[in-house]
Amino acid sequence: MANGESEVGVDAPAGGFVQLLTPDGERIDSVTTADGATYSVDFTDDEYRELYKDLVTVRRLDAEATALQRQGELGIWASLLGQEAAQVGSGRALRPQDMAFPTYREHGVLYTRGIDPIMPFGLFRGVDQGGWDANKYKFNGYTIVIGSQTLHATGYAMGVTMDGKTGGPDGEAVIAYFGDGATSQGEVNESFVWSGVFNAPIVFFCQNNQYAISEPLERQTRIPLYRRADGFGFPGIRIDGNDVLATFAVTRAALDNARNGQGPTLIEAYTYRMGAHTSSDDPTRYRIASEVESWKAKDPISRMKAFLTKQQLADDAFFGEVDEAARTLALDLRERVLAMPDPQPVTMFDHVYPNGSPEVDAQRKQFAEYQASFEGSAH
Numbered sequence: 001m002a003n004g005e006s007e008v009g010v011d012a013p014a015g016g017f018v019q020l021l022t023p024d025g026e027r028i029d030s031v032t033t034a035d036g037a038t039y040s041v042d043f044t045d046d047e048y049r050e051l052y053k054d055l056v057t058v059r060r061l062d063a064e065a066t067a068l069q070r071q072g073e074l075g076i077w078a079s080l081l082g083q084e085a086a087q088v089g090s091g092r093a094l095r096p097q098d099m100a101f102p103t104y105r106e107h108g109v110l111y112t113r114g115i116d117p118i119m120p121f122g123l124f125r126g127v128d129q130g131g132w133d134a135n136k137y138k139f140n141g142y143t144i145v146i147g148s149q150t151l152h153a154t155g156y157a158m159g160v161t162m163d164g165k166t167g168g169p170d171g172e173a174v175i176a177y178f179g180d181g182a183t184s185q186g187e188v189n190e191s192f193v194w195s196g197v198f199n200a201p202i203v204f205f206c207q208n209n210q211y212a213i214s215e216p217l218e219r220q221t222r223i224p225l226y227r228r229a230d231g232f233g234f235p236g237i238r239i240d241g242n243d244v245l246a247t248f249a250v251t252r253a254a255l256d257n258a259r260n261g262q263g264p265t266l267i268e269a270y271t272y273r274m275g276a277h278t279s280s281d282d283p284t285r286y287r288i289a290s291e292v293e294s295w296k297a298k299d300p301i302s303r304m305k306a307f308l309t310k311q312q313l314a315d316d317a318f319f320g321e322v323d324e325a326a327r328t329l330a331l332d333l334r335e336r337v338l339a340m341p342d343p344q345p346v347t348m349f350d351h352v353y354p355n356g357s358p359e360v361d362a363q364r365k366q367f368a369e370y371q372a373s374f375e376g377s378a379h
């Protein structure tokens with residue numbers, strides 16, 4: 001909850017969180033936090049159904065990517081499984097003019113920005129750098145360097161103010177995505193300082209999926225992450241990150257506050273990484289099955305399905321159509337991945353500097369010779 005506490009929300013951690021849809025699919029009309037802000041959503045029946053469709057679609061394309069990685073078609077994959085509501089809810093809360101700075105796991109946000117979902121497949125296959133136009137879609141390139149994008153986002157947000165682009169419904173706001181682990185990085189804390197003192201129009205959206213690879217949350221912080229904002233002088237709020245409605249409501253309000261000159265907000269989306277950190281990780285080495293099971297009961301998609309069913313907003317025919325459309329998209333992605341070329345490792349030197357550098361050129365030459373030494377031999 002926001003600064004000042006009460007135990008609210010079904011299955012909430014101590015201190016509570018903003019929740020508008022319980023794990024059983026019960027709708028909570030509105031939530032008022034200790035600082036007096038009230039959160040609610042006012043969706044049409046179609047908008048509720050569209051949100052459900054988004055959730056199912058991004059889970060399906062993520063599952064296809066995981067399968068393709070296992071079949072040797074992608075070099076690695078960072079799955080969003082379990083984090084669909086945090087990503088779809090926050091992504092849909094962005095207005096068209098808002099700018100997003102993702103990590104490497106934000107395939108769901110990417111999808112909500114209207115980017116062709118094939119793009120991250122090329123990146124994780126190693127054949128390109130992602131390939132989307134960051135300015136056209138207002139969604140920057142993926143970053144692997146933990147926390148670095150929060151500084152880029154802060155600088156960009158300060159620029160938005162300097163360019164006079166804030167204010168009113170058409171004003172621009174910025175969102176920076178990062179994980180629980182990233183909060184230990186200097187960059188993230190520096191971003192908090194700069195955004196705070198410059199009152200930058202930015203929302204810090206932390207997906208607390210409970211792990212930084214194998215490190216659990218209790219090895220990362222002594223206080224709930226949203227309370228870190230107190231020390232930097234801006235509001236922090238925790239939401240049920242498996243609740244797409246609460247995620248939408250709180251993110252939309254924080255972005256609108258930012259665009260209207262009220263400065264940054266830190267949102268902690270309390271969620272869970274259901275899969276491995278990446279396809280290179282084995283989570284059974286550091287967490288127990290019962291923990292994963294307990295989070296299955298809080299699944300973001302099944303609660304939305306339960307809600308739609310109880311409210312008679314959707315029937316089996318609708319759910320079947322959504323599944324079929326997601327399957328068709330996944331098969332299309334598969335075909336397009338299979339048609340991609342093999343990665344050429346030597347291209348890793350291509351984008352280090354825009355105009356080249358003697359040192360990198362020498363490294364490229366050395367690597368190309370090394371590679372050529374294998375040619376013709378079985379490897």
Ligand SMILES: Cc1ncc(C[n+]2csc(CCOP(=O)(O)OP(=O)(O)O)c2C)c(N)n1
Binds near residue numbers: 145179209211212
């Ligand atoms: C600066 C830096 N240090 C270390 C790493 C290695 N690394 C990759 S992912 C990761 C954990 C990140 O955890 P979190 O921020 O919680 O994000 P999540 O992967 O859970 O989404 C680390 C330490 C890195 N990529 N960059």
Ligand SMILES: [Mg+2]
Binds near residue numbers: 179212213
């Ligand atoms: Mg994490």
